[in-house]
Amino acid sequence: MIPVRGYQDRKVGVLGLGRSGMATAHALRAGGAEPICWDDSPDRRAEAEADGFAIADLTKDASWSGIAALIVSPGIPHLYPTPHPAVTLAQSHGAVVDNDVGLFFRSFATEEWDMMENPPRVVAVTGSNGKSTVTALIHHILKETGRMVQMGGNIGRGVLSLDPGEDGEVFVLELSSYQIELARALTPDIGVFTNLSPDHLDRHGGMGGYFAAKRRLFAEGGPSRAVIGVDQPEGRFLAAQLRERESDGDPVIRISNGKLTGDGWHVFARKGWLAEWRRGRQVASFDMRDFRGLPGAHNHQNACAAYAVCRSLGLNPRDVEAAISRFPGLRHRCQIVGEKNGVRFVNDSKATNADAAEQALRAFSNIHWIAGGVAKEGGIAPLLPLLDRVKKTYLIGEAAEAFAATLRDTPHEICGTMVAAVDAAQKAAIPGDVILLAPACASFDQFTSFEARGEAFEALVANILAAK
Known part of the structure; x- marks a missing residue:
């Protein structure tokens, strides 16, 4: 751990108690500061309290007495579309607003x-x-x-x-x-x-x-x-x-x-x-x-x-x-997870927007493309010129109907779930084909993260590879 410098014997608010927030709280305590923690999730607050950290509702004006700074976790908006109430209060009380990266560079x-x-x-x-x-x-x-x-x-x-x-x-x-x-x-x-x-x-x-x-x-x-x-x-x-x-x-x-x-x-x-x-x-x-x-x-x-x-x-x-x-590749990023009967299975769950999915589509040919989830602005319309590389598209998640309308007469199937999409794709694929998960969407309709989505794909592929 890198102890935070510059806040010894001072109270510092920590907003968001996920991976980076908890690391921040520990590093502040190691540097002699007194972390005052808050998360909108009761479960995360309970975990931090069990770890010995003080909990105070930083969205309430009364909690701000003596707090010198507020350290904000990355997923919490501080300006657009609307600042988190704790950020607004920090500014009104004259507290410094920073994040763990700022603390790292001042303490490294x-x-x-x-x-x-x-x-x-x-x-x-x-x-x-x-x-x-x-x-x-x-x-x-x-x-x-x-x-x-x-x-x-x-x-x-x-x-x-x-x-x-x-x-x-x-x-x-x-x-x-x-x-x-x-x-x-x-x-x-x-x-x-x-x-x-x-x-x-x-x-x-x-x-x-x-x-x-x-x-x-x-x-x-x-x-x-x-x-x-x-x-x-x-x-x-x-x-x-x-x-x-x-x-x-x-x-x-x-x-x-x-x-x-x-x-x-x-x-x-x-x-x-x-x-x-x-x-x-x-x-x-x-x-x-x-x-x-x-x-x-x-x-x-x-x-x-x-x-x-x-x-x-x-x-x-x-x-x-x-x-x-010798680089083995990074998980969920155009990761070749297996091959059976001449068909390759590729996990690019991190392709959460059309630009990222475009790169995956350009990397392969004879593709059975699994796409869908929570659509980003513009959907998959920019990918239409690449459909000559795709044999068929298998659509999942809440974007399935809208994506089907975009695809029009090009071969596609609304599968709904990852299980159904992988099953349909592997039944249709022949030697030389690639089954590619490149959703061009966020994952939060059916999965907690792009990692969880990729892991679900990998598990299904593992069952296919293990079957006789």
Whole structure:
């Protein structure tokens, strides 16, 4: 755990008592603060109270006497669409409003670092799609090459649950727009921006607010190196803002799913090959087409981002290539979970919007596509041009009827449940086909999370693989 600094002997409100909230409460107590906890869930309040934490209703004015700050969990709105009542009260009482990421960056560096030859470094990864894979891949490469590394944030452990940094260690953090937007301190050594697509727009007041939240990691965080995906206007804008000069010392490494030119530092994927260019010359390249853990062009771009970070940390190209080739893939992200009678089963439950589902559809052909859940704005209309890759679509969840209307005369079946969809797809599939779960939807109509949805798919596939 990383004890929180700066609030010793002071009361600090903790709003939200899930994974990050409880980690925050423990880290505050370890740093000498007095956490005052609240969650709208009675069960979570009871668990925190059993763990020795004080509980007070932070939505009531009377609870705010002497509280210096309010630490807000990522899922709780602090501005749009409507601030949580506790946030409004904190502001009216003049309390600081922050989150665990802000506390991490203000508490991470300690006096012991003065004695270290290579103080710990922080890599922070953000973007709409791919950030979990990039984070996990960087962590994998560093472990494979013998570097000390910890991973946390929006994946794995909460940032304040991580262990204090050691000499030469690297911390790899996945940070969502929710986490970046509210953090009062942001000081990563390397920042990564993968891409931007419409998501969480109600929480950010539209695309402009969403991009502004992501941009804070770079504009206010001031990383010494920025790895920026430039296949979209927002990435190109951000790279141009951060660039200082076209030379080997440029703080920006541009990444792309197409060839890049210029005298800067570029890493791009083209036809399954990764290439690194610096000062107008190719430095390294290798073939990723047989890397089982990274199927599809979108994963090749994820590999470019991870490669660029590891090169910035001093690793040589061949060691990075070898480590990437051994990456097993990330669960629920274009994960090949099995194969039987020439039919592959792929779990991409994390494809919770159309842009993410598009990448999965582009990665395969002869697809039996399982889609549906709680629809995002725009539904699956943007995916219609890719239906030539799909043999049939199997629709589940509350979006099934609307998606069926969008699909019109293309082959589809309203299955309703995951069980029915997997059963129908596996009966129709022939050797060479792919049964792909890429819902293009949130999961909350039938499942508690995208992980639970993916686990349900995996369990059904396991039964199919085990059957004679």
